[in-house]
Amino acid sequence: MTGPAHILVTGATGAVGSTVMRALQATGRHVHGVGRRSGMANHSAWYAGRQDPPPELRRSWDAIVHCAADTRWNLPDDEAMQANVAPLRAILSLADSATQFIHLSSSFATGLHGDVVVSAREAYRNSYEWSKAAAERCVRAERDGADIVRFPLIIGSRTDGALDRYSGFFWVLAALCSGAVPALVAREDGLLDMVSTDDVAQHVVSLLDSGTSQGHRLSVLGRGADAQSVKQAFDTILDALNSWRTDNDVAPLERPPYITPQQWNRFYLPFIEEWLDRVQLTRVAAFRGYQDYLSIAEPFDVTTQVPDTRATLRRSVLRWAETHADAARRTPKPWSARQGRGNSGGRR
Ligand SMILES: NC(=O)c1ccc[n+]([C@@H]2O[C@H](COP(=O)([O-])OP(=O)(O)OC[C@H]3O[C@@H](n4cnc5c(N)ncnc54)[C@H](OP(=O)(O)O)[C@@H]3O)[C@@H](O)[C@H]2O)c1
Secondary structure, rough: OOOOOOOEEEEOOHHHHHHHHHHHHHHHEEEEEEEEEOOOOOOOEEEEOEEOOOOOOHHHHEEEEEEEOOOOOOOOOOHHHHHHOOHHHHHOOOOOOEEEEEOOOOOOHHHOOHHHHHHOHOOOOOOHHHHHHHHHHHHHHHOOOEEEEOEEEOOOOOOOOOOOOHHHHHHHHHHHHOOOOOEEEEEOOOOOOOOEEEHHHHHHHHHHHHHHOOOEEEEEEEOHHHHHEEEHHHHHHHHHHHHHHOOOOOOOOOOOOEOHHHHHHHHHHHHHHHHHHHHHHHHHHHHHHHHOOOOOOOOOOOOOOOOHHHHHHHHHHHHHHOOOHHOOOOOOOOOOOOOOOOOOOOOO
């Protein structure tokens, strides 16, 4: 075994933290996990940022891998800061100057200007990006040395597509199966960069193997300019869903049409809005946050290019369908004006 012996992993019950835990345990290191709720052995339930740390965490750590976060895009600004910066400060207080501190961030923390240095809220697409950028600035301000690891959308394990927790993006799969979205509001040629949880875990292991950094070391994982286009990714997703549906005697899904965000926001939505019922309007609002991420033209400037992700995406979708069979076998309800009851003033 090389590298640190006693390692604290926060967010250990989450999609990324659980994979990081397993990868570190496989190297023979002593790993202790933290989450808000209780988890497996060698795990402490601690609501960081709201509670004092439990006694077992107040010890000297050779390394801390900070994976805990609230990844929701739609939290009010103050709640996002409370969810992503306050816990970080509490976890930083457990590190001493010899602790190797590895902070997991997001490629999207660079917001609309491609950098985390701007603190203005308008420079970010949503409160999640804004709070993740603030967290990076906090790590740099509080630590002389630290690793910051950014990565884009997370998909499952490279071997079998498994993911310990499904969040954000996987809602799109359920939406495709239920017909919750009438069209893909996206740029077909946009880049949809993604990495496997295994890629992040392997990178964390390699950072620990290489030892504490002098100063701040930034890694950006992803495919960069070789990322799948939105069209390629959705072709893979639909092919995988339809292969699962065929094997389970469910009619295949039709390919929804692509509409650019400009067309949708300027032309379609203003005209159909008054015909949509409350449920449809809620879905439209929920899907609004995805438009930005399905319309990215500029590749991320990666420092570590991960292997091709197409087969992993297919495995992840198949695995999602296996574990969410009720959602995966739904029949999409078509959207029509007749379905909407209207919401404009006076229309009842
Ligand atoms: N998911 C993605 O697509 C993606 C993409 C880019 C970057 N990232 C980054 O990767 C990291 C891990 O994300 P993830 O997808 O694994 O998140 P996740 O699946 O939602 O898991 C979040 C984890 O953080 C814990 N947690 C949250 N707030 C906490 C607090 N105040 N105190 C203690 N534990 C807390 C949760 O504990 P409980 O389970 O007990 O609630 C859970 O273990 C985050 O930094 C995220 O920003 C994620």
